[in-house]
Amino acid sequence: MSYGQLREAGQAIKGEPADRDAEAAKASVEIGLNAAIVAVTDNEPVALIIRNEADSAGATDGLPFGPFSPLQHRTLESGLRAWVHRQTGLELGYAEQLYTFGDRGRHAQPDDLAPHVVSIGYLALTQAKPSLDMQNGAWRSWYHYFPWEDWRRGRPEILEDTIEPRLREWAAQRNAPAQPISRQERARICFGIEGAAWDEEKVLERYELLYEAGLVEEAVRDGREASRQWGQRPRLGVPMQFDHRRILATAIGRVRAKIKYRPVIFELMPDDFTLFELQRTVEAILGPHLHKQNVRRLVEGAGLVEPTGEVKMRTGGRPAKLYRFRREVLLERPAPGVRVKPGKV
Numbered sequence: 001m002s003y004g005q006l007r008e009a010g011q012a013i014k015g016e017p018a019d020r021d022a023e024a025a026k027a028s029v030e031i032g033l034n035a036a037i038v039a040v041t042d043n044e045p046v047a048l049i050i051r052n053e054a055d056s057a058g059a060t061d062g063l064p065f066g067p068f069s070p071l072q073h074r075t076l077e078s079g080l081r082a083w084v085h086r087q088t089g090l091e092l093g094y095a096e097q098l099y100t101f102g103d104r105g106r107h108a109q110p111d112d113l114a115p116h117v118v119s120i121g122y123l124a125l126t127q128a129k130p131s132l133d134m135q136n137g138a139w140r141s142w143y144h145y146f147p148w149e150d151w152r153r154g155r156p157e158i159l160e161d162t163i164e165p166r167l168r169e170w171a172a173q174r175n176a177p178a179q180p181i182s183r184q185e186r187a188r189i190c191f192g193i194e195g196a197a198w199d200e201e202k203v204l205e206r207y208e209l210l211y212e213a214g215l216v217e218e219a220v221r222d223g224r225e226a227s228r229q230w231g232q233r234p235r236l237g238v239p240m241q242f243d244h245r246r247i248l249a250t251a252i253g254r255v256r257a258k259i260k261y262r263p264v265i266f267e268l269m270p271d272d273f274t275l276f277e278l279q280r281t282v283e284a285i286l287g288p289h290l291h292k293q294n295v296r297r298l299v300e301g302a303g304l305v306e307p308t309g310e311v312k313m314r315t316g317g318r319p320a321k322l323y324r325f326r327r328e329v330l331l332e333r334p335a336p337g338v339r340v341k342p343g344k345v
Helices: 003-014 022-027 076-088 157-171 183-191 203-212 217-221 225-229 244-258 263-268 275-286 292-301
Strands: 029-041 044-051 065-067 094-101 116-125 138-141 305-312 320-325
Touching: 029 076, 029 094, 029 244, 029 263, 029 275, 044 076, 044 244, 044 275, 065 076, 076 094, 076 116, 094 244, 116 244, 116 263, 157 183, 157 203, 183 203, 203 217, 203 244, 217 225, 244 275, 263 275, 275 292, 275 320
Parallel strands: 029 116
Antiparallel strands: 029 044, 029 065, 044 138, 094 116, 305 320
């Protein structure tokens, strides 16, 4: 379903005529609901994507979206759940409000006089079960959109070969406007350049810097002046429609931060799992490789899991103990997260 169809659907729900006065439409605001639905499948972090017709940047992928109807939806979250189910057939479990995205021009199209859309983004965690009947949509690795975020095999080549040289070139421009923090320092902080530490939670800040430098396709589509300076622009990940890659970046940063102080990682796990499977899931979300013993010590010592008494047979190896999330921990202390630290690869 396209955004135009969604708007018409929203108008039909509210009983508004489709041919509203253009001047009134310019000044009106529509509330949209976006869902960044995250899962882990085959040790890969995935997001639920809806595919539409390609936009001017060639982007076909977007997040599930629909307008909020105060007549049909009692709450924003119930509206979100209704739209997700309508578009994908998926019944959402854990969901939390993420951020409000309201920049002007975020849905602008040539000769578009439709209302300005302010979207309320949500983060939802679920399990990508193979048996799920997907009516419209597909699971796709979030590293397709953010390849520089995947550190599971060490520092990604795209950083040193492509991103860092262009950021240095952009930062060194003589006409760069004065800012409290220079472009060079922002690039250093965001991308861990010149010995700075890599902060896996700064997903949005990194994407915003690439957008500001005109290095992502969305900047070209949105007419950013910085995008005109690049003769041959590298393809830095798969673009998304509207500002959905920005919304997904916000969701990734949120879940990376949250698993450290809340046990939301278990929303992505089956009921029974091995500690190695838990480690691979945490690595998939955070990006860097983790020390096996640190993960075991933290989750067992912190009382996050308990053995089921069963084992899982592994090909060519010893049987592995099965564990489950110990839900009583939620009543025992306020911040029971997986406080892991990245290890050396």
